[in-house]
Amino acid sequence: MTERSERHDRVFWSSLFSSRQDGIRWWWIAGALIVSAVPLLLAPGQLTTFVLLGLSAMAVVGLSLLMGYAGQVSLGQASFTAIGAYTSGLLALHHTPPLLALLAAPIVAALAAAGVGVPILRLRGHQLAFATLALQLILLSVLGDADWAGGAVGLQGLPYLSIGGFELDADLDYAYLVLAGVLLVSLIAHRLVRSRVGRGLRALATGETAAEASGVPVGAYRLLVFAVSAAFAGLAGGIYSFFLGYLAPGSFPVLLSIEYVVMAVVGGLGSIGGALLGAALITVVVQLLTTLATQPGMPSYAPSVLSYAVYALLLIAVVLFVPKGIVPTLRRSS
Amino acid sequence: MAELLQYLVTGVGIGCAYALTGSGLVVIYRVTRVVNFAQGSFAVLAALTVTTLLGAGLPHGLAEILAVLVAGLIGLLCGLVATGKPGTTPQTALIVTLGLGVLAYAVEILFWGDQPRSFAGLAGSTGGVQTHYLLIIGVTAVVLAATALLFARTDLGRALTATAADPYAARIVGIDVLRMGLLAFAVGGALGGLAGVLITPVQQVSFDSDVALVVNGFSAAILGNLTRPALTLAGGLLLGVVQALVGGYLSTSYQSEVALIFMLAVLVARAGRRGVLEAA
Amino acid sequence: MIEVEGLTVRYGVATALDEVSLEVRDGEMVALIGPNGAGKSTLVNTLFGILRPAAGRVTTTGRLALVPEGRHLFAPLTVDDNLRLGAWRDRKGRDTGPIYELLPELVPLRKRPAGRLSGGQQQMVALGRALMARPDVLVIDEMSLGLAPLVVETLAGHLRDRHAEGLAVLLIEQNARLALDLCSRAYVLEAGRVVAEGPSAELAGSAGVAAAYLGLEA
Ligand SMILES: Nc1ncnc2c1ncn2[C@@H]1O[C@H](COP(=O)(O)OP(=O)(O)OP(=O)(O)O)[C@@H](O)[C@H]1O
Ligand SMILES: [Mg+2]
Numbered sequence: 001m002t003e004r005s006e007r008h009d010r011v012f013w014s015s016l017f018s019s020r021q022d023g024i025r026w027w028w029i030a031g032a033l034i035v036s037a038v039p040l041l042l043a044p045g046q047l048t049t050f051v052l053l054g055l056s057a058m059a060v061v062g063l064s065l066l067m068g069y070a071g072q073v074s075l076g077q078a079s080f081t082a083i084g085a086y087t088s089g090l091l092a093l094h095h096t097p098p099l100l101a102l103l104a105a106p107i108v109a110a111l112a113a114a115g116v117g118v119p120i121l122r123l124r125g126h127q128l129a130f131a132t133l134a135l136q137l138i139l140l141s142v143l144g145d146a147d148w149a150g151g152a153v154g155l156q157g158l159p160y161l162s163i164g165g166f167e168l169d170a171d172l173d174y175a176y177l178v179l180a181g182v183l184l185v186s187l188i189a190h191r192l193v194r195s196r197v198g199r200g201l202r203a204l205a206t207g208e209t210a211a212e213a214s215g216v217p218v219g220a221y222r223l224l225v226f227a228v229s230a231a232f233a234g235l236a237g238g239i240y241s242f243f244l245g246y247l248a249p250g251s252f253p254v255l256l257s258i259e260y261v262v263m264a265v266v267g268g269l270g271s272i273g274g275a276l277l278g279a280a281l282i283t284v285v286v287q288l289l290t291t292l293a294t295q296p297g298m299p300s301y302a303p304s305v306l307s308y309a310v311y312a313l314l315l316i317a318v319v320l321f322v323p324k325g326i327v328p329t330l331r332r333s334s
Numbered sequence: 335m336a337e338l339l340q341y342l343v344t345g346v347g348i349g350c351a352y353a354l355t356g357s358g359l360v361v362i363y364r365v366t367r368v369v370n371f372a373q374g375s376f377a378v379l380a381a382l383t384v385t386t387l388l389g390a391g392l393p394h395g396l397a398e399i400l401a402v403l404v405a406g407l408i409g410l411l412c413g414l415v416a417t418g419k420p421g422t423t424p425q426t427a428l429i430v431t432l433g434l435g436v437l438a439y440a441v442e443i444l445f446w447g448d449q450p451r452s453f454a455g456l457a458g459s460t461g462g463v464q465t466h467y468l469l470i471i472g473v474t475a476v477v478l479a480a481t482a483l484l485f486a487r488t489d490l491g492r493a494l495t496a497t498a499a500d501p502y503a504a505r506i507v508g509i510d511v512l513r514m515g516l517l518a519f520a521v522g523g524a525l526g527g528l529a530g531v532l533i534t535p536v537q538q539v540s541f542d543s544d545v546a547l548v549v550n551g552f553s554a555a556i557l558g559n560l561t562r563p564a565l566t567l568a569g570g571l572l573l574g575v576v577q578a579l580v581g582g583y584l585s586t587s588y589q590s591e592v593a594l595i596f597m598l599a600v601l602v603a604r605a606g607r608r609g610v611l612e613a614a
Numbered sequence: 615m616i617e618v619e620g621l622t623v624r625y626g627v628a629t630a631l632d633e634v635s636l637e638v639r640d641g642e643m644v645a646l647i648g649p650n651g652a653g654k655s656t657l658v659n660t661l662f663g664i665l666r667p668a669a670g671r672v673t674t675t676g677r678l679a680l681v682p683e684g685r686h687l688f689a690p691l692t693v694d695d696n697l698r699l700g701a702w703r704d705r706k707g708r709d710t711g712p713i714y715e716l717l718p719e720l721v722p723l724r725k726r727p728a729g730r731l732s733g734g735q736q737q738m739v740a741l742g743r744a745l746m747a748r749p750d751v752l753v754i755d756e757m758s759l760g761l762a763p764l765v766v767e768t769l770a771g772h773l774r775d776r777h778a779e780g781l782a783v784l785l786i787e788q789n790a791r792l793a794l795d796l797c798s799r800a801y802v803l804e805a806g807r808v809v810a811e812g813p814s815a816e817l818a819g820s821a822g823v824a825a826a827y828l829g830l831e832a
Contacts, residue, residue, distance in 0.1 A: 122605040126369035126428055130552050131601055134594040137549065145587045254545055258436060265429065301447060305440045312437035319429045320419055492695050493702065496688040503686035506662060507743065508703035
């Protein structure tokens with residue numbers, strides 16, 4: 001890293017925790033309050049959906065940042081969810097305190113991203129899309145063959161997460177844990193886009209060479225966003241492993257990465273609100289259709305057909321007719 | 335020795351499927367600059383269509399040919415959705431084809447379920463190798479040669495090449511660039527469909543086989559930067575043979591990584607060289 | 615042949631052409647001159663339907679063919695194939711024989727890929743490709759740019775011959791002297807507006823044009 005980019009990083013990290021910067025609008029706070037009441041009103045099955053929605057949202061906030069600000073298409077975001085989940089799972093099974101195991105998840109995911117990011121972030125467009133896809137396929141194949149990771153069966157019998165003697169053993173606990181996670185991730189993302197890094201990356205999106213010429217350390221910023229976005233997914237993966245108590249390579253298929261892309265694109269790339277809305281909208285629509293499709297008399301394949309159709313049609317329709325995504329479009333017209 | 339020969343023939347056979355899939359990607363990319371993520375779906379849809387046609391009593395041969403034509407038609411429709419709206423950039427179209435690939439899952443499960451399927455190919459064996467592999471190799475050779483002739487020797491082929499080379503100039507001389515793109519999608523669909531039809535008797539297919547196919551096809555084509563048909567053929571055969579050898583002598587569990595690592599290596603090496611050139 | 619009235623064309627918010635009116639009549643050879651960025655190529659692309667006017671009207675009658683700025687040959691295809699594609703609209707008229715008679719310089723290049731030719735050879739192929747469409751009006755954008763004087767002379771000779779046979783020409787040129795020499799009438803475009811027009815002799819005599827484009831003292 002160059003000296004300059006180190007300085008930029010210091011500015012970024014300090015801005016993250018300073019309250020000088022404006023921008024958290026009142027409706028963000030109102031929204032957070034309303035949403036935090038939601039878990040209390042949900043039935044047990046719906047709580048599971050709520051938790052999974054929140055986990056998707058965390059990964060999607062990262063992906064949206066990456067795609068919107070670093071202009072990169074990643075078809076491998078679920079790799080980092082997997083890395084986070086396996087990190088937490090393996091550590092917890094090897095008698096690491098669960099909280100520590102959870103904290104390790106985003107860190108290991110970010111380190112992994114930084115490692116592969118150095119060579120592959122030089123790729124653009126479809127090349128990066130295929131490279132990230134390839135990395136995920138390799139990861140899944142390695143995990144599926146690795147005895148230390150439980151092979152295709154994966155890891156089972158993970159302990160519950162416990163924080164300071166309090167064991168999170170109810171779905172409701174995880175609902176609030178996930179809410180806190182979403183909040184944290186959104187806050188970091190928000191600070192990141194307002195920081196010098198975010199401004200530099202916006203300049204970069206409009207004209208790379210110009211940004212580079214004006215002294216923006218393009219490569220370092222892009223790597224930073226890639227690592228941060230991986231950390232978000234990794235944290236989601238870590239919570240996931242404690243929530244479900246088991247994991248397998250099959251829990252993180254390529255389709256999960258594509259699902260994240262759909263959510264990010266539908267909500268609006270580069271928009272945190274968009275990422276949250278995209279994740280919520282798609283999870284809820286798919287859940288409603290699944291409920292509908294599992295009614296008696298419906299064929300057994302109905303749920304998967306309907307959910308694939310929803311992903312596909314929403315993605316295509318939004319890309320063609322609302323190319324900026326829902327939230328940025330609404331914001332512009334209001 | 336007999337073993338080695340067997341691995342080579344099966345490797346070339348599987349490699350032909352990669353080469354066909356990759357050639358479809360190349361045809362579409364050259365003319366439209368769109369990397370068609372749904373390329374693997376053409377193979378799956380065509381293969382599943384064959385099972386239905388055979389089930390309906392159509393003879394072998396006819397069923398396969400019809401399925402390839404269906405794949406061509408599906409390719410055309412994909413092209414229409416991905417590039418038909420004026421002002422759609424290739425980047426946008428890539429995302430659209432990603433969506434089309436997922437849409438194909440819905441269609442496939444709806445009509446054919448989510449279990450793997452297969453159908454009989456050419457029976458018997460020749461010199462210790464399943465005869466069907468020889469059929470795959472023969473048909474691929476003929477079809478790729480015919481495709482090359484189409485591009486080199488017909489006015490339509492020249493117009494496709496012209497559109498690929500310079501869309502602006504193509505418009506000026508009155509070539510309908512959108513229509514050429516759709517034609518390319520149709521050809522790409524048929525080539526992908528052929529891959530699926532040929533390979534399914536030796537490797538059963540299910541709705542999500544498309545990812546492996548498109549990744550292998552892309553890996554085959556990336557050596558020629560998605561624009562060189564001959565290098566795509568070479569890349570496909572190379573991958574097929576190396577995979578067969580790895581699977582035969584080392585372990586089948588490393589097989590799928592061969593193409594992936596090859597692709598990453600080519601991409602990164604090329605980006606590295608570009609980086610050096612840019613810095614100079 | 616070509617009639618442009620009050621044409622305005624914009625790239626986003628930037629106005630490239632501002633109420634331009636211009637006319638090329640039957641069999642006429644007209645020059646359009648002006649500095650870099652004046653909007654000449656924008657006008658060409660609007661004539662050929664590649665850009666849409668924000669206001670105003672473009673009317674053309676008869677067949678139009680274009681020798682575009684930068685030549686835009688189909689680099690991987692042979693000279694012969696480039697010529698054949700020039701007649702793409704005309705499925706039956708793809709015989710390249712007559713063009714080789716008109717432009718004998720192309721005969722030895724027939725089988726060469728267009729991308730491997732020199733600039734002058736390429737411009738000749740671009741002219742041949744446009745003539746393959748058997749146009750009533752030929753539009754040439756930057757005919758002489760980057761070419762050796764001898765080559766320009768040859769091209770100008772061909773143009774004179776085609777014009778003598780009745781072909782109308784709209785010649786867009788940086789080399790104003792050449793353009794005024796070849797054409798009977800001319801328009802001067804500056805910053806998207808027509809700032810002068812008239813018979814070539816008159817324009818060449820006007821002080822402003824002479825100073826700006828012919829390098830003469832006013
Ligand atoms: N695609 C484009 N997008 C935005 N602006 C453009 C575009 N093409 C041209 N322009 C601008 O429009 C103006 C006219 O350009 P045009 O190419 O028509 O000029 P020209 O007279 O042909 O110049 P030259 O002599 O350099 O060929 C210029 O200011 C140019 O920068
Ligand atoms: Mg110009």
